[in-house]
Amino acid sequence: MKTSLVxxxxxxxxxxxxxxxxxxxxxxxxxxNFILVVDKKTPAAAKNIIDKIKKRGFxxxxxxxxKQDSFLKKTPCLKKILPYNTDARRIIGILxxxxxxxxxxxxxxxxxxxxxxxxxxxxxxxxxTIELDSVSSSNGWFNSCSMLKTHPxxxxxxxxxxxxxxxxxxxxxxxxxxARIVVSVGLWIEDPDLDAVSRLERKVKTISLLKxxxxxxEKNTFAxxxxxxxxxxxxxxxxxYYVIMGKEIKGLKIDRYGDIWGGLFLEKIADHLGDTxxxxxxxxxHRRNLHNLLNDLKQELWGMLMTEELVLFxxxxxxxxxxxxDCFYELSDLLYKRxxxxxxxxxxxxxxxxxxxxxxxxxxxVWVESCTKILY
Numbered sequence: 238m239k240t241s242l243v244x245x246x247x248x249x250x251x252x253x254x255x256x257x258x259x260x261x262x263x264x265x266x267x268x269x270n271f272i273l274v275v276d277k278k279t280p281a282a283a284k285n286i287i288d289k290i291k292k293r294g295f296x297x298x299x300x301x302x303x304k305q306d307s308f309l310k311k312t313p314c315l316k317k318i319l320p321y322n323t324d325a326r327r328i329i330g331i332l333x334x335x336x337x338x339x340x341x342x343x344x345x346x347x348x349x350x351x352x353x354x355x356x357x358x359x360x361x362x363x364x365x366t367i368e369l370d371s372v373s374s375s376n377g378w379f380n381s382c383s384m385l386k387t388h389p390x391x392x393x394x395x396x397x398x399x400x401x402x403x404x405x406x407x408x409x410x411x412x413x414x415x416a417r418i419v420v421s422v423g424l425w426i427e428d429p430d431l432d433a434v435s436r437l438e439r440k441v442k443t444i445s446l447l448k449x450x451x452x453x454x455e456k457n458t459f460a461x462x463x464x465x466x467x468x469x470x471x472x473x474x475x476x477x478y479y480v481i482m483g484k485e486i487k488g489l490k491i492d493r494y495g496d497i498w499g500g501l502f503l504e505k506i507a508d509h510l511g512d513t514x515x516x517x518x519x520x521x522x523h524r525r526n527l528h529n530l531l532n533d534l535k536q537e538l539w540g541m542l543m544t545e546e547l548v549l550f551x552x553x554x555x556x557x558x559x560x561x562x563d564c565f566y567e568l569s570d571l572l573y574k575r576x577x578x579x580x581x582x583x584x585x586x587x588x589x590x591x592x593x594x595x596x597x598x599x600x601x602x603v604w605v606e607s608c609t610k611i612l613y
Contacts, residue, residue, distance in 0.1 A: 238340045238361060240468070241270040241298075243330035246347035247278040248526070250286050255351045257290045263355040270296040270337065272330040274305065277321050298333065305329050312607035318481060318600055325481045325495055327464070328604075331474060336611050339471055340364060346465045349425065350522040359519040360421045360468035362451065369515065371414035373455035377552065378403040381422065381460055381516050382429055384452075385443040392441045397432040398461035398497030400548045401541065414453055416513040419473045420503065421451075423466035424516065425523035430463050432541065433534035451517040456508055459551070462500035466521045469503075475562035475608040476506045478601055484593060486539055491593070493533065494540030501551060502601075506564040509556040543593075546586050550575055562605050569601035 242256060253271060260269050273287050284299050291297040300308075302321075308329060309316035319328060327344065334342040341363040372379050382394045395404055429443045454460060469477055480495040504514060554571050558564045572594060579591035 241334040368415040464496035476565040478604040492536035573598035
């Protein structure tokens with residue numbers, strides 16, 4: 238098995254040394270390639286970390302801006318829409334992992350520190366067909382934060398991106414399911430991934446998993462996933478578009494939902510194809526970079542509203558294709574047809590957003606076409 242660990246950063250990513258320690262301790266040195274995709278804000282000293290890891294015998298790739306620009310010449314349409322100074326630059330690392338024909342890739346954020354257990358060993362469940370505990374929900378939506386022990390102990394917290402219309406009405410049923418796992422979602426202790434509204438309301442820490450090492454979603458069950466600590470089967474990557482954020486609607490930018498929407502699109506397709514998503518270990522320590530929560534709220538507002546409309550869309554559409562790439566292309570067509578006239582079902586969604594969804598559908602096609610060019 239070969240995998241690439243992909244990360245972007247605007248810091249000096251010393252945390253990568255911890256991942257190297259974990260891989261070495263658990264005898265995975267020959268299985269992992271480190272891909273660091275930098276940006277204009279990344280300190281030059283970030284390369285020193287990659288050099289240290291390389292000297293220890295690991296395969297490494299440091300993606301300078303010049304190297305990124307050269308690579309994107311293969312996909313000129315993607316180059317036109319991919320801005321600097323955004324976490325979506327990790328798209329380049331994802332495409333590079335596809336080009337390498339890795340079995341799967343791992344995405345981490347630069348504030349998620351590796352835990353004590355075998356990090357790669359736990360994520361290596363990706364691509365396997367096994368039987369695990371499975372969860373379904375009364376309203377079709379599962380909140381992975383419900384599986385974490387919190388302090389204070391009575392805190393009811395929801396994952397960033399969990400639709401507000403589905404909260405406090407989600408009751409779970411547990412059973413067993415045998416299916417192929419295409420995404421392994423690792424959770425986090427210390428600082429859970431909550432939206433700005435939840436963070437402003439109270440401060441909560443997560444301590445451990447409440448039950449189960451790993452569990453999976455039942456059919457017709459959605460759950461928000463982020464890009465902090467996930468592994469994705471390479472076969473499924475053409476259906477994982479890390480949505481480029483930053484467009485402005487009526488004075489507010491759409492931001493902080495790129496990983497959420499990308500994950501939901503992939504979940505819809507995986508469910509259609511009979512595959513599933515696992516949650517649980519490996520846990521990472523989320524020591525969140527400094528954020529202005531009021532600014533986060535400003536950036537997340539459109540995402541919260543638009544997620545409600547995307548939820549209805551994903552729950553209602555029917556897919557017919559039989560591969561991840563073909564399904565993603567089909568999904569982009571359905572998105573365009575649904576929103577081209579601005580027929581939103583939620584009255585609070587502004588009609589001007591139809592142009593945004595039209596652009597999104599085009600960018601989704603650019604993504605799957607870029608993956609095809611890299612692969613073939």
